[in-house]
Amino acid sequence: MNFDYSPKVTDLLNRLKQFMAEEVFPVERTYYQQLEEDRWGEPPIMQTLKRKAKDAGLWNLFLPDDEWGAGLTNLEYAPLAEEMGRVGFSSEIFNCSAPDTGNMEVLAQYGSPQQQARWLKPLLQGEIRSAFAMTEPEVASSDATNIETKITRDGDDYVINGRKFYISGAMNRRCEIMIVMGKTAPDCEDRHRQQSQILVPMNTPGVQVVRPMRVFGYDDAPEGHAEIVFDNVRVPKENLILGEGRGFEIAQGRLGPGRIHHCMRLIGQAQRALEMMSMRAESRVVFGRPMIKQGSVREDIATSACEIEQARLLTLKAADQMDRYGNKAARDLIAMIKIVAPKMACGVIDRAIQIHGAAGLGQDLHLARAYSYARTIRIADGPDQVHMMQLGRNLAAAYAATAQQEG
Structure with a gap:
């Protein structure tokens, strides 16, 4: 597969990174402060950010259908989802947050024209x-x-x-x-x-x-x-x-993209945690020497970078297979990344928390919240054990069949 991003994706990614740097990171604390005033409403800053994202052409990036979304493939969307994933609430800014993304995909793929007019269109506009x-x-x-x-x-x-x-x-x-x-x-x-x-x-x-x-x-x-x-x-x-008895079919169609979208976001969370632990290690002095001089700290950073890159490449491969052959054909790779990415993110974020000490546990940094999200995704959209059970079954049958043919 080609690891170079297309000009279209490179342009979108550069614009998205600029938007995150100029509009999102500077107001991250403001968002959570406003949320304290109204827990189940929409912080005013979110509406402002959504208007800016629409004006910037950074909206509905997740839908591969040109009629409804940006027309990006799963592979093209992956780096964008990773970038959005760096801030827990930022996917909503671009109308790319769960569970709305999965519901919009269901309505776009399976909904009747009436259902699409009543519910899909206002969801696509971010009105509900x-x-x-x-x-x-x-x-x-x-x-x-x-x-x-x-x-x-x-x-x-x-x-x-x-x-x-x-x-x-x-x-x-x-x-x-x-x-x-x-x-x-x-x-x-x-x-x-x-x-x-x-x-x-x-x-x-x-x-x-x-x-x-x-x-x-x-x-x-x-x-x-x-x-x-x-x-x-x-x-x-x-x-x-769609009709009676089609619920399981719809769920399977919904969960494939949903699972890999979570993995893309988790890679963004883990990458941010790695950058944070690196900055912390370079700036802190412990026992009379910079923290980065401690061997265990260097090992944590190196191990985290390796794990993130492994998960990123597996995510891209799964996305590429989904685009080429469909979700069903890519089910084993989707299962693999759903097993690998949340565990990876939990491990990397945990190391970042450890390097930040007490600060890593508190509300001033996003690490504790990020860990909670990563640990949740080990259960959401199917727990690890279910994916491993199905993956092991599929692989054993495939390898046994191959061995029988060769024998």
């Missing part, structure tokens, strides 16, 4: 936010066929009953729509045809937001992670996406 409701507290949701939420046809409507939690984005007051995954055919012999996905506006009667869930003590405002009860929630049949 959204959530994706899949995980449930009573079942092992890493196996999506376990989901118990009921979606029952009743005349021209569907009625939804169930409980979800860790529904990212649903605490935000600007969240107007959820994509909810549940079972329309729980008795179907094919376990992968039992599920469907349906659009549920947040203001629908029976939608009860119970509480915000916390992640390592963070409420992850302003998006948050809600626990939600669906109590006889009734929506029109037109809100069903």
Whole structure:
């Protein structure tokens, strides 16, 4: 594969880096200060940054479809997502933040014209936010066929009953729509045809937001992670996406790009942590000598740089395979990077915290928040063990088949 960025990507990346340097990093602390005043609203500085990003032509960069987005491939988008990932909230500035990105991809790929007009277009404009409701507290949701939420046809409507939690984005007051995954055919012999996905506006009667869930003590405002009860929630049949029994298919189509987007952002977080630990080591004196003179510190920096570059290259290879052969053909590489990148980021950020001492644990630096995000992604979109189970199964079958042919 060609590791040189195209002129188009180079231009976008240079413009994005300039925007981050001039507009985002200088107001990072302001953003969090404003957020303290209204946890579930939108900090005023975010609206300002979004207008500037639109004016700069740095908007909806994630969508590969020219009709809806920037028309970039996964490989082209990777360095841009990495750069945005350096600041936890900056992806939203460019309308490239989860879970909205995944929901927009679902609506663009699977939504009806009516669903696209009602929900996709305002999401693309950044006028509203959204959530994706899949995980449930009573079942092992890493196996999506376990989901118990009921979606029952009743005349021209569907009625939804169930409980979800860790529904990212649903605490935000600007969240107007959820994509909810549940079972329309729980008795179907094919376990992968039992599920469907349906659009549920947040203001629908029976939608009860119970509480915000916390992640390592963070409420992850302003998006948050809600626990939600669906109590006889009734929506029109037109809100069903693609058709009954297609929910698992939609989820698989959604999660491939979503997983690699998280990995791209995590590489940005890890790269920033590496730069921070390097600056700290060069500027601090311990036991009468610069910290960088300590062998263990040098080893931490060198190890971190190696791990980041390995993960970056694997991410680019996975993205390239997705572009060339499709998400299904690239599933093993997607699984590999989903296993590798979060662990890598956790390790690098942990070393940066250690080198920063007490400051690394506090709110003045972004390291503690970054570690929380990296550790979360080891579970979000499928835990490590599920990806390793499926990857090991696929690889063993492929190697065994090859050996049999050669034998």
